[in-house]
Amino acid sequence: MGIGNFFGLMPQHIESASQLTGIELDQTTGGMAKMLYPKANVRIMGYEKSTTPDSFYDLVIGNWPFENTVIADRRYNTLSPFLHDYFFLKALDQVRPGGLVVGITSNGTMDKKATKIRAALARKAELVTSIRLPSGAFQEYAGTKVVTDIVILKKREHPLSITPNEP
Secondary structure (H helix, E strand, C coil): CCCCHHHHCCCHHHHCCCCCEEEECCHHHHHHHHHHCCCCEEEECCHHHCCCCCCCEEEEEEECCCCCCECCCCCCHHHCCEHHHHHHHHHHHHEEEEEEEEEEEECHHHHCCCCHHHHHHHHHEEEEEEEECCCCCCHHHHCCCCCEEEEEEEECCCCCCCCCCCC
């Protein structure tokens, strides 16, 4: 969650009707978020260590880490997902049917040649939209030139039992 920009920019009428949870790995940044948003449930830990039950949230929104680390999590080991794909997979399990997952991610999710991860995501969710941001969109703010996508997924009421056709 970083220091909580998504919380801070949330319209007041939505914030007042919401229960907010944030997960941040870094102690300093997470501590800042706890001080800035004392009513939120801010947990300082790796997302892979969080134990939120399935179908709990209405919305998961985040700026996923841009790295090619593979997370060891028994639930997803057969997919060997890189960190950004892991966040999508786990977030989809944690939102209720009809819930949304909004991820800011590197182009690695949408551009990968292997179809295993995209097929797993398609079984669980419908693609609402994806937006490729202009190159260098985060250069000034975050110091990165990585090509960035915003991907919005809506969890299916029932996962597809077959693998969708890939183009």
